[in-house]
Amino acid sequence: MSTMAVDDVAVAPVNAGFWTRNRKAGLVLTALGLLAVSLFTTLAASEPARFTLSEDASGAALKINGTVGAALFGAVALAAGVAILAGLPTRWFTLVLGAGLVGFVVSFLCWQVSTAPTGQNFMPLVNIVRGTFILALPLIFGALAGVLCERSGVVNVAIEGQLLMGAFSGALFGSLSGNLWVGLVAAAIGGTFISLLLAVFAIRYLVDQVVMGIVLNLLAVGITGFLYERLMQPDPAKYNSAPRFSDWEIPLLSEIPVLGPALFAGNIFLYLGLLLVLVIHIGLFRTRWGLRTRSVGEHPTAADTLGVRVLRLRYRNVLLAGAVAGIGGASYTLALFSFTKNMIGGKGFIALAALIFGRWSPTGALLAALFFGFADQLATYLSAINSTIPSQFLAMLPYLATILAVAGLVGRVRAPAADGKPYIKG
Amino acid sequence: MTNAESGSPDKEPATADQAARMALDNTERAEPTSQQPPERPALGRLFVENLWAANTFTVTLLSLLLAMVVGGILMIVSDPDVLGTYSYFTARPGDALNASWTLVSEAYANLFKGAVLDPDAVGLTAALSPISETLTYTAPLVFTGLSVALAFRGGLFNIGAQGQATMGVIAAGLAGFLLPLPAGLHLLVAVFAGAVGGALWGFIPGILKARTGAHEVINTIMLNYVAAYFLVWLIVQNGVQDPNRTDAISRPVDASAQLPRLFGDNLRAHTGIILAVLVTWAVAWLLNRSTLGFELRAVGSNPAASRTAGISVTRTYVLVMVFAGALAGLGGSQMVLGTTAAALTPLVVAQVGFDGILVALLGRVKPWGVLLAALLFGALQAGGNRMQSYSGVSLELVTVLQALIVIFIAAPALVKAIFQLRAARAARPQTSLAKGW
Numbered sequence: 001m002s003t004m005a006v007d008d009v010a011v012a013p014v015n016a017g018f019w020t021r022n023r024k025a026g027l028v029l030t031a032l033g034l035l036a037v038s039l040f041t042t043l044a045a046s047e048p049a050r051f052t053l054s055e056d057a058s059g060a061a062l063k064i065n066g067t068v069g070a071a072l073f074g075a076v077a078l079a080a081g082v083a084i085l086a087g088l089p090t091r092w093f094t095l096v097l098g099a100g101l102v103g104f105v106v107s108f109l110c111w112q113v114s115t116a117p118t119g120q121n122f123m124p125l126v127n128i129v130r131g132t133f134i135l136a137l138p139l140i141f142g143a144l145a146g147v148l149c150e151r152s153g154v155v156n157v158a159i160e161g162q163l164l165m166g167a168f169s170g171a172l173f174g175s176l177s178g179n180l181w182v183g184l185v186a187a188a189i190g191g192t193f194i195s196l197l198l199a200v201f202a203i204r205y206l207v208d209q210v211v212m213g214i215v216l217n218l219l220a221v222g223i224t225g226f227l228y229e230r231l232m233q234p235d236p237a238k239y240n241s242a243p244r245f246s247d248w249e250i251p252l253l254s255e256i257p258v259l260g261p262a263l264f265a266g267n268i269f270l271y272l273g274l275l276l277v278l279v280i281h282i283g284l285f286r287t288r289w290g291l292r293t294r295s296v297g298e299h300p301t302a303a304d305t306l307g308v309r310v311l312r313l314r315y316r317n318v319l320l321a322g323a324v325a326g327i328g329g330a331s332y333t334l335a336l337f338s339f340t341k342n343m344i345g346g347k348g349f350i351a352l353a354a355l356i357f358g359r360w361s362p363t364g365a366l367l368a369a370l371f372f373g374f375a376d377q378l379a380t381y382l383s384a385i386n387s388t389i390p391s392q393f394l395a396m397l398p399y400l401a402t403i404l405a406v407a408g409l410v411g412r413v414r415a416p417a418a419d420g421k422p423y424i425k426g
Numbered sequence: 427m428t429n430a431e432s433g434s435p436d437k438e439p440a441t442a443d444q445a446a447r448m449a450l451d452n453t454e455r456a457e458p459t460s461q462q463p464p465e466r467p468a469l470g471r472l473f474v475e476n477l478w479a480a481n482t483f484t485v486t487l488l489s490l491l492l493a494m495v496v497g498g499i500l501m502i503v504s505d506p507d508v509l510g511t512y513s514y515f516t517a518r519p520g521d522a523l524n525a526s527w528t529l530v531s532e533a534y535a536n537l538f539k540g541a542v543l544d545p546d547a548v549g550l551t552a553a554l555s556p557i558s559e560t561l562t563y564t565a566p567l568v569f570t571g572l573s574v575a576l577a578f579r580g581g582l583f584n585i586g587a588q589g590q591a592t593m594g595v596i597a598a599g600l601a602g603f604l605l606p607l608p609a610g611l612h613l614l615v616a617v618f619a620g621a622v623g624g625a626l627w628g629f630i631p632g633i634l635k636a637r638t639g640a641h642e643v644i645n646t647i648m649l650n651y652v653a654a655y656f657l658v659w660l661i662v663q664n665g666v667q668d669p670n671r672t673d674a675i676s677r678p679v680d681a682s683a684q685l686p687r688l689f690g691d692n693l694r695a696h697t698g699i700i701l702a703v704l705v706t707w708a709v710a711w712l713l714n715r716s717t718l719g720f721e722l723r724a725v726g727s728n729p730a731a732s733r734t735a736g737i738s739v740t741r742t743y744v745l746v747m748v749f750a751g752a753l754a755g756l757g758g759s760q761m762v763l764g765t766t767a768a769a770l771t772p773l774v775v776a777q778v779g780f781d782g783i784l785v786a787l788l789g790r791v792k793p794w795g796v797l798l799a800a801l802l803f804g805a806l807q808a809g810g811n812r813m814q815s816y817s818g819v820s821l822e823l824v825t826v827l828q829a830l831i832v833i834f835i836a837a838p839a840l841v842k843a844i845f846q847l848r849a850a851r852a853a854r855p856q857t858s859l860a861k862g863w
Binding site for chain 1: 500504505583585634638639640641643644645647648649651652655656658659780783784787819820822823824825826827828829830832833836837839840
């Protein structure tokens, strides 16, 4: 094995000629719009599709005839696609693309809801939005852990392991102490343990960071699975019955329809997650620490020349990332379920996908995580109303979206320049 | 002085021992009568010295040892009875040490008995059983390990062996129970289908890398999950699902498409391991003797220079990933054509793809090294089963051991520091690679 530094292959310039990246996206959106107008509309039943603002069929609702809705919103998607294809000014691009995609999704929903069995042909928006946030939470924490690491130039493929170790140690020490806060701190330490290994081996011993991440995931699966079978399974009362954080409702704000119950009646992890997005965003782009972190991630040599201690900053950020991911893992075991073997089950990799899809920025990661959480929640909903769409294909969506994003079909995705390259002084 | 013995003249004596020998040398030179050349160190001594140098073999062996020590500690801290004896450690340390030793030594003894040889076994079948189990677990790992190693030599990190193996399982399984073919031909077609399925799944990240520069690590990770969900979906479709079952399991593969057993019907070892050895040889030949292999290695070590030299980097990337995918697909096909279950289930692929990454790293991404590493991992898994049923030590310990071994061999500097090894005589290639997104 020799030291490899593979630069990106010479890529055919995508912006050449008529087929700019925007136009390609427009083409895709036009195709989606056509699909919605033709297929969804014909398949939709001429029944009312109701989107209730409550958790059940009762109460206020947005109502539209299935066929009409599918056609109307399909037309929105089609119009947006054609507009982009026709050469829309770039500053409108994101807005129109977003509107088109929303139109496509709503058209799809009109079709699905209108064809659901009688008595089930409604979509409780409160549940959907709330479920989206709950499912997105571990992704948000995981993706933020990725942001902290990768912005300072250390690839973090070990998110899965950090989440898992956090979930495990949160459950174990929460149970042993019977104290929520001990559990929370233990979860952060658990995640930090994995990221400490990542930091030491990647920074001190210059082991390839992707390799290390993969191996650490397996190590975390092994250690937690082993201790689960040895301790938690024989004696769950002692080792696996951590107390759980209850929901904290914020008065007034939680009364807001649909968004209120989702955003202002969650548990501590929801507030912490959203707060962290804000803090890391401000930290990264408005503080001295953030400037140094970004410079170390882009050009460590230059940063070093200016007196930034590259390795120390990397150590600090990687450890911080582990703590964040560890708390994300605890959002399972200290709020929802008791610990089970390999309970993260690939969420760490979806978080990685959210990080990449969100272009290595905290807010982008948040939006991507919410999108993936929505896809997840939609899969649950569709299988509940006996939809013909297999839930497995919806489950693939985050991964396929990421592949498309990385392949340059949806915007430009670029990692920090020094991401994954160990820094050797001298 | 000429310093004839202790290497290059600009070096300080590395050890006190060498310094002493140099001093001795000097005094000998001072004697005008002694003209014979300085005495050569004995062969045995040379061997021992070399053994304690940080060469690949020693580092691997010590990594295994370190991993087993950590595994032992895990066993002790997770056993309440043994841990209890530590509460009065200062009063009677013997109790704690004895209990710990019994626990750990029994577990590892069972690991050995399950993987290599059980001295108490009666009869040929029982005696061969551990080896048979080891070979059964080894066969698919050789393929996935070679897949990762081949891509690595071409400068690509194939984390997608798991997904490629999954597609291989699907294709091989479908060919195994859907195609009505005569015996012999059926097996060939099923194995080939597995390779094609994997190759297809390797082609996607390959072409994306070549055409758009999309990083193969990201794409292969994502494709792993796409393949996994596809398998879960496919199993419950009409014509695939076992009509007599309600759970997610496919129809069984026809007997004509199953790999023949090596040691009779009672032992699971199948001809896949022979195929594995042949393919290892083929990959070694491909890498070291063929034009494609040369181009592949050239692109792997310096794509820019290769392009200048007229090698098509994009073509090489695509080919590397197709070959890697085919290898992983072959590994996947072993999981459904070779084992006792012989049907598709959501967990039919197990972890062969991810384990393949570890196997490739442990085998130093060389074909024959991969074969040996797969043998070690196969042995650990086979022995782990016995350790679980006889000593009650969870099979997960094997995962921990495997991960730790690779962590230690990936950081030879750490092992060197722990055991105070001398640097090996020839400068060993670095195990660390610098490669970002």
